[in-house]
Amino acid sequence: MDLNSLWFVLLGVLLAGYAVLDGFDLGAAIMSRVARTDQERRIVINAIGPLWDGNEVWLVTFGGALFAAFPEAYATIFSGFYAAFMAVLFALIFRAVAIEFRSKLASPWWRRVWDFNFFASSLLASFVYGVSVGAAMDGVPLNERGVYMGTTLDQISPYAVLVGAMTVAMFAMHGAIFLYLKTEGELQQRLHGWMWRTFGSFLALYLAVTIATLVYIPRTTQTFIDHPWAWTLVVLNVLAIANIPRAIHLSRPGYAFVSSSATIMALVALFGIALFPNLVSSLPQPENSLTVYNAASSPYTLKIMTIIAALGMPFVIAYTAVVYWTFRGKVKLGPHSY
Amino acid sequence: MDVLLLSRLQFALTIMFHYLFPPLTIGLGVVLVYLEGMYLWTKDPLYESAAKFWTKIFGLNFALGVVTGIVMEFEFGTNWAVYSRYVGDVFGSALAAEGIFAFFLESGFLSLLLFGWDRVGPKMHFFATCMVSLGSIFSSIWITVANSWQQTPAGHEIREHMINGQPFLRAEIVDFWALVFNPSTMHRLVHVWLGAFLLGAFFVMSISAWYVLRGRHLEFARRSFTGALILATICSLAQLVSGDLQAKSVAEHQPAKLAAMEGLFETTESAPLYLWGWPDEEAGEVKYGVAIPGMLSLLIHHDTAAEVPGLNDLDEQFGTPPVWLTFQSYHAMIGIGMVMIAATLLASYWRWRGTLFEKRAVMWFFVLAVGLAVAGNELGWVAAEVGRQPWVVYPTIVDGQAVGGLRTSDALSESVSSGQVLGSIIAFGLVYLLLFALWVMLLHQKISHGPEPVAPADRPEKAGLLAAAASMAAHEGSLTEESRGASSGG
Numbered sequence: 094m095d096l097n098s099l100w101f102v103l104l105g106v107l108l109a110g111y112a113v114l115d116g117f118d119l120g121a122a123i124m125s126r127v128a129r130t131d132q133e134r135r136i137v138i139n140a141i142g143p144l145w146d147g148n149e150v151w152l153v154t155f156g157g158a159l160f161a162a163f164p165e166a167y168a169t170i171f172s173g174f175y176a177a178f179m180a181v182l183f184a185l186i187f188r189a190v191a192i193e194f195r196s197k198l199a200s201p202w203w204r205r206v207w208d209f210n211f212f213a214s215s216l217l218a219s220f221v222y223g224v225s226v227g228a229a230m231d232g233v234p235l236n237e238r239g240v241y242m243g244t245t246l247d248q249i250s251p252y253a254v255l256v257g258a259m260t261v262a263m264f265a266m267h268g269a270i271f272l273y274l275k276t277e278g279e280l281q282q283r284l285h286g287w288m289w290r291t292f293g294s295f296l297a298l299y300l301a302v303t304i305a306t307l308v309y310i311p312r313t314t315q316t317f318i319d320h321p322w323a324w325t326l327v328v329l330n331v332l333a334i335a336n337i338p339r340a341i342h343l344s345r346p347g348y349a350f351v352s353s354s355a356t357i358m359a360l361v362a363l364f365g366i367a368l369f370p371n372l373v374s375s376l377p378q379p380e381n382s383l384t385v386y387n388a389a390s391s392p393y394t395l396k397i398m399t400i401i402a403a404l405g406m407p408f409v410i411a412y413t414a415v416v417y418w419t420f421r422g423k424v425k426l427g428p429h430s431y
Numbered sequence: 432m433d434v435l436l437l438s439r440l441q442f443a444l445t446i447m448f449h450y451l452f453p454p455l456t457i458g459l460g461v462v463l464v465y466l467e468g469m470y471l472w473t474k475d476p477l478y479e480s481a482a483k484f485w486t487k488i489f490g491l492n493f494a495l496g497v498v499t500g501i502v503m504e505f506e507f508g509t510n511w512a513v514y515s516r517y518v519g520d521v522f523g524s525a526l527a528a529e530g531i532f533a534f535f536l537e538s539g540f541l542s543l544l545l546f547g548w549d550r551v552g553p554k555m556h557f558f559a560t561c562m563v564s565l566g567s568i569f570s571s572i573w574i575t576v577a578n579s580w581q582q583t584p585a586g587h588e589i590r591e592h593m594i595n596g597q598p599f600l601r602a603e604i605v606d607f608w609a610l611v612f613n614p615s616t617m618h619r620l621v622h623v624w625l626g627a628f629l630l631g632a633f634f635v636m637s638i639s640a641w642y643v644l645r646g647r648h649l650e651f652a653r654r655s656f657t658g659a660l661i662l663a664t665i666c667s668l669a670q671l672v673s674g675d676l677q678a679k680s681v682a683e684h685q686p687a688k689l690a691a692m693e694g695l696f697e698t699t700e701s702a703p704l705y706l707w708g709w710p711d712e713e714a715g716e717v718k719y720g721v722a723i724p725g726m727l728s729l730l731i732h733h734d735t736a737a738e739v740p741g742l743n744d745l746d747e748q749f750g751t752p753p754v755w756l757t758f759q760s761y762h763a764m765i766g767i768g769m770v771m772i773a774a775t776l777l778a779s780y781w782r783w784r785g786t787l788f789e790k791r792a793v794m795w796f797f798v799l800a801v802g803l804a805v806a807g808n809e810l811g812w813v814a815a816e817v818g819r820q821p822w823v824v825y826p827t828i829v830d831g832q833a834v835g836g837l838r839t840s841d842a843l844s845e846s847v848s849s850g851q852v853l854g855s856i857i858a859f860g861l862v863y864l865l866l867f868a869l870w871v872m873l874l875h876q877k878i879s880h881g882p883e884p885v886a887p888a889d890r891p892e893k894a895g896l897l898a899a900a901a902s903m904a905a906h907e908g909s910l911t912e913e914s915r916g917a918s919s920g921g
Contacts (some may be wrong), residue, residue, distance in 0.1 A: 100898065142541035146497060150538045154530035156504050161527035162518020164601075172844035173513070178509050179855045182502050186862060189498040190869065193491065197873055237595045240512075241846040322543025336687045380595065390520040391603040396526060405531035412539035419543060419550050429546050 096395040097385040098132065100162040100370060103402060104331055107129055107158055109361040111151035112222075113267075113354045118145040120268020122215030123261065125208065127269075130428075131201075133280045138192055139430045140275040143420045145192065147413065148403075149185065161398050165388035166372035173233065173241025173373075174248065177225050184218040196431050216261060223260025225240035226364060227253030230310055230377055232376030239373070239383045251378045252305055259298035263360075266337070273346050275424050288341050288349070299334065306367075313367040323366050330359035435690060435840055437852040438510040441859060445502050448863045452496030456806050457571060457624070458631015459489045460564030463544075465658065467557045476885045481651055482560075483548070484882035485635070488546045491873055495866060497538070502859075510852065513843035514823055520603045521587050522577050524845055526916055529573035531542055538567030568624075579616040580814070581824050583684045586610030602824070602835075613887050614684055617675040619815075625670045626808045629771065632663035633797075633804035638878055638881050640797040644787050648881050649902075653788060656797075660782060664775040670768055676732065682731045688818035689747035691757040693727055694720070695741040702727040702739035707762060708756045715743075717758075748833040752820040762815035767807040774800065 095100075116143040128134045153177035171178055187210050195207035228248040234243050241395040269291050273284045306313055317323050339350035368374060372388050375381035389395065463485055470478035505527060507515050543551055543559035551559070569697070580586075584602070586609030591598040604610055635657045643654035682689045689695075694710040694717040695702055704727040708720025727737035732739075741750050774796065781787035788794070819825055826836030 146494070146541060147535070147538040149497070150502070150530065150534045153501055153534055156508075157523065157527035159529040160508065160515065160519050160523030162506075162523075164516055164523055167508050167519060168512035168515035168815065168844075171505060172510070172512035172846050175509050175844070175847050175851050178505050179858070182505060183858060183862060185501060186498045186866070189494055190866065193494045194869055194873060197876065209789070214659075237592055237597065238599075245851075253907040283679055383594075390523070391590070394520045394524055394604045397604065397607050398527060401524075401528050401531055405528075405535075409531065409535040409539075412535060416539050416542050419547060427549060429548055 094110060096392060096399060097343055097389050098370075099399065100158075100389070100395060101365065101372075101385045104155065104158055104162065105361060106154040107151055109358045111148070112361055113147070114148040114151055116264045116349075116357055117141075117271040118148055119215045119219050120264035121272050122211050122268070123265045124179075124268045124272055124284070124287060124291075125212050125220065125285055128273075128280060131204065134194060134204070135426055135431065136276060136280065136358065136424045138195065138211070139422045140272055142192070142431050143416065144269050145189075147416060152388075155217065157226050158398070158402075161381075162370055162390055162395060163385065163388040164390060166383045169235065169239055169241050169388075170229075170382060171371050173243070174225055174228075176245040177221050177248065180221050181218055181327065184214040184221070187214040192431060193330070202281055206333065219264045220257045221329060223257035224249060226257045227256030229373070230256065230306065230313070230364070230367060232312075232374040232379075234377065235373065235375035235381040237378075239375075239381060239388065251372045255298070255302055256294040260293065261301045261355065262291060262295040262298050263353075267297045267357065268343075268352045269339075270346060270353055276349060277423050288346075289338075292337055292341070296334065310367075316366050316369070320366070323363075326359055326362050327357045329364065330356060331333055333359055434847060434849045434852055435845055437849055437856055438843055438847075439450070439851060441510065441856040442506060443857065444863070445499065445859055446592060446812070448502055448867070449496070449499040449631075449821065450812060451805060452492050452570065452811060452895060453567070454623075454627035454630040455492045455634060456489065456496050457564075457627035458629070458634065459485060459492065460560075460626060460631075461662075461753065461846045462559050462569050462631055462635055462659070463489060464557075464564050464845060467553075467560050471557055477651060477654070480711045480882045481749070484877075485653075486544060487549075488874065488879055489727060490541070491877070492538075493541060494517060495870055499863075499866075510844055510847060511808055511823070511842050512844035512846070514837065516599070517601050517837050517842070518581075518824060520601060521580060521827075524604065524607075525573050525577035525610075527891065528569055528622065529577075533566050533570035534669065535571065537563050539886050540566065571623055571627070573786050574612050575620045576613075576616055576852050580613050580621050582819060583613050583615040583680075584621075584824055584827050584835065585613035589838060602850060614679075615680050616678050618673065622673045622677055622811070624671070625666045625673055626811060628666045629663055629670065630801075630804040630808055632659040633771075633801045635659035636797045637799070637801035639880070640794040642789060642881070644794050644798065651882050656788075657782060660775060660778055663771070664779050667771040667775050671772065674765070674768065679731055682739070684828065685819065687742060687745040688752060688757070688815075689731075690740065690742045690745055691752045691754045692761040692814060693739075694754065694835075695727070695739060695745060696754075698741040698744045700738045701725040701736050704730065705758075705762070707766075708757045708758070728785045731795070749826065750821040750838075752818050757814055757818040760810040760817065764807050764810040764814060767810070771800075771807070 102387055121141050123139055125134060125137045128137045135301075158168070161168075191207040191211035191214065195204055195211065198204070225248070228250065231250055233247065234242040266288065269284055269287045273281055273288055276284060333352045336352040337349050337356070340346065340352055370384045370386070371382045372385060373383040373384075390398070449898040461607060463482060466478050466482040466485065470476070470482060507522075507526075532672060540559040540562040543556065544563050546561060547556055584627040587602045588605050589600055590603050592601050593599075595921055635655050639656035639659065642648045643656065678689065678692075681692070693702070694705055695718075696710075696715040701724065703722035703724050704716055705720045705722045706721070708717040710717045726740055727915075728737040729735045731737070742754070745751075776786055778797070781790060781793065821838055822836050822838065823839040823842045824835075826833035826839040828834070
């Protein structure tokens with residue numbers, strides 16, 4: 094594998110890491126409406142309290158790595174999807190502020206406003222991520238320089254909206270399973286029902302997206318003809334999805350969480366395979382696409398970046414493991430909680 | 432309004448708001464490492480209470496630093512796509528290194544720092560604090576490397592890059608270490624660090640002075656103030672040396688920026704150093720100015736007669752930055768630096784004489800002086816970035832000729848309209864106003880609450896019986912108003 098393809102894979106790893114990790118905390122926020130009392134809402138927030146900040150770093154590093162490895166793609170995607178990125182930025186700001194500030198005043202009115210913000214901004218961010226992935230699957234109009242030529246409205250096709258809805262359902266399911274693991278008592282009982290409901294919605298939307306992809310984006314099926322090994326990912330994806338209800342039914346929520354994580358990783362991998370070797374697929378002129386070759390930094394820079402990643406990533410995985418291990422178990426509210 | 436002006440305004444707004452937090456994080460991080468280290472060493476619970484208090488404030492600043500920082504990383508791509516295409520190979524690498532080496536370190540251990548008091552032992556907690564502080568310092572290294580490369584590019588070549596059969600010019604790394612240690616990195620990094628330590632120290636002094644004025648948490652406040660005062664005195668003096676070294680580097684590599692900072696419109700022998708003034712860009716002169724003759728020549732060339740090139744000769748190759756703003760922000764920064772040196776030296780003298788905490792006017796000065804520290808940090812960046820104009824990547828000087836560089840006006844996103852930027856700039860303005868109000872409100876709430884009380888009995892006996900008796904007589908035995916209330920009640 095050349096360095097260009099390696100960096101495509103590494104970006105996929107960062108994106109999958111972000112989707113799995115921030116996926117459960119965005120999902121937990123979407124599920125926060127299930128919590129009824131102030132105490133329950135605090136439990137939801139503190140379930141992700143020590144983790145959400147580190148999870149967002151995966152997105153920041155994904156952005157930095159895309160900038161460094163494929164500057165042409167970074168420039169085209171970020172400027173072309175201006176409105177989408179601004180929406181995500183404001184959603185992430187409001188979400189962080191809601192987490193940080195919500196429990197600082199006792200006023201019920203204050204807490205209700207921030208609780209709603211916590212829910213709505215997380216829902217918005219999840220939806221925009223999904224729509225953007227959908228638009229990227231669709232392909233976007235680029236000129237021969239690789240500059241985005243469309244408008245914001247071009248990115249909101251019915252297909253993209255469908256992928257957005259599936260992403261929301263997927264994160265909600267992932268978040269519901271996570272919260273089930275972190276809670277006890279009556280709240281946990283209610284979340285049990287919501288694990289089933291969110292799984293049902295996700296399954297229905299997943300099937301709809303799969304059919305729509307096969308019908309409307311024939312380009313993606315070409316990959317499976319060129320690279321038959323890609324079918325193993327589809328099989329893994331289906332097995333992971335099928336294992337979620339099985340694990341919930343057998344009262345093994347840990348397995349359900351592993352399975353929903355695997356589902357998200359498999360979907361990111363399928364998204365990557367559908368794109369490769371493109372980073373931004375051009376439509377209607379496919380020859381204008383930005384690929385891992387024409388959008389890349391110089392070979393020397395990719396080599397330096399590979400050294401930086403090889404030095405840094407083992408530490409990153411070590412810190413992440415230490416933090417998740419330290420904050421394992423059910424949520425206990427204490428003097429240092431949000 | 433045009434996209435260029437709006438995009439520049441948006442960048443200025445978002446970076447200046449963001450830069451309230453990182454220097455505070457770096458400065459307070461060092462304070463936290465000191466306090467927790469002292470707690471481990473002396474077992475004095477006052478240090479633990481102080482560390483927990485400053486940690487809460489640190490956490491609040493950190494969260495705002497993170498969310499406003501993500502905006503910065505995205506904005507290069509959203510608003511400055513041509514810039515991103517031109518420099519991604521070089522600048523993007525520094526940002527990616529910052530993400531991998533710094534952000535994960537900071538945010539991972541931050542959760543142990545904020546929420547781990549009861550979950551990990553004190554030594555592990557101290558380790559986490561050190562790692563968060565180290566992470567914030569790593570972060571400042573990479574971002575300063577990236578920015579310094581924009582000011583004094585090195586370690587790269589401008590090469591043709593082919594897209595769909597068409598060649599485009601861009602910067603590519605040829606020597607990674609020359610890029611990292613480009614001519615201005617070290618000068619600017621030291622300057623940034625000292626600025627951050629000063630802000631952290633003045634922040635601690637501000638809150639401590641307020642407690643002294645209110646007669647609350649006195650022992651905590653005096654100790655915090657004294658520690659921060661030592662740091663601030665050293666750093667404000669060191670900043671003078673650092674600033675001088677940096678000005679020489681700017682004179683060598685960015686002559687038009689230096690001329691704008693000093694209001695030097697014409698090439699002058701025995702160039703003067705303005706203490707203040709009002710540069711009139713149309714008339715090409717500094718009005719109402721007071722200057723020391725020959726001083727600029729002396730500072731840069733160690734010779735009062737030496738010639739310093741002015742904007743009239745530099746414009747052709749380097750262009751002219753906005754002189755008034757560069758001059759005023761630079762001079763205001765230096766003025767603030769001088770006030771800091773005078774204030775910290777005087778306060779240190781009074782502290783040594785033991786009369787500092789009785790001087791209410793001085794305490795009030797230090798309550799407010801944190802504003803000076805914030806302004807000093809912001810103004811320094813305004814001078815650095817406005818003085819770099821009209822370039823976003825400054826040209827390199829090769830054999831006296833300016834080579835390469837990218838003009839700010841050429842760096843915009845091709846596909847972004849003024850309507851989009853106008854929309855986002857209004858949204859940022861409103862949201863940041865809200866964030867600022869919330870930040871001030873919560874800071875006020877945390878400061879009003881203060882550190883947790885420490886009963887005198889919990890503290891290890893170090894002073895002898897006699898000293899304890901003396902302090903009882905001086906009503907110094909109680910450390911906080913809460914415990915004072917408790918002891919007088921009992």
